[in-house]
Amino acid sequence: MCGRFTLRATLADVADYFRIDHLPDWDWPARFNLAPTQAVLAVRLTGDGRREMVRLRWGLIPSWAKDLNIGSRLINARAETAHEKPSFRTAFARRRCLVAADGYYEWKKTEAGKQPYLFEMSDRSLFAIAGLWERWLGDEGDAIESVTLLTVPASPDTEAVHHRMPAILPREQFGTWLGESPTADSRCRALLRPPSEGTLRMRPVSSFVNRPMHEGPQCVAPPR
DNA sequence: CCAGACGTTGTT
DNA sequence: GTCTGG
DNA sequence: CCAGACGTTGTT
């Protein structure tokens, strides 16, 4: 599962990682505690097939939703079934994206309370979480673009804390996932699998991160 | 035909 | 929007 | 995901 993550890297680093030539006109402050309903940084294809960086509201709001509130429960989609679920299948076929991250959190219940863990790539690099996006039109003609993060079974590195994890895609698969050439659903589905042992490392962090309002380096500090 | 659901997680 | 249940 | 709220009336 993935209900909180980090993107501490700069926009320039993200653009470089995703091979995007021009930077957007907005900025991206380092984020240590990205939570549902907030804007995350995603990469998708423009109408003419170029990669662009966009900010999407985390929590997918289906186009038929009556209010945007529905989105706060659709923050994840199971990779095994998203292609057939009414809320996700259209987006699976036509609106796949990559969400930029450099860490994610999971919680483990203990006698003392909820202990958060930070998961990162073993080399501390950026990574891409497979996502699906939608455009929703409100009553006043306001458009909101939202996103859900796909999940897969836990990898050997992560299963001790939680049995699910975000679907992380290797760089070689970005073009296929984004649809830079026509790709069957089944081929996209096959890309969604847990990373091999040794890809990720984890460490417990301070419960400071538990509060969604908290932000900054204290979120990734060791427990006190 | 119309009405109502449409999702994940974790816990039991 | 699209499918399922009644 | 976790934390925090969970309500109405009338008046300003």
Add this chain to the structure above:
DNA sequence: GTCTGG
């Protein structure tokens, strides 16, 4: 307990 907000 359950829903909302971040």
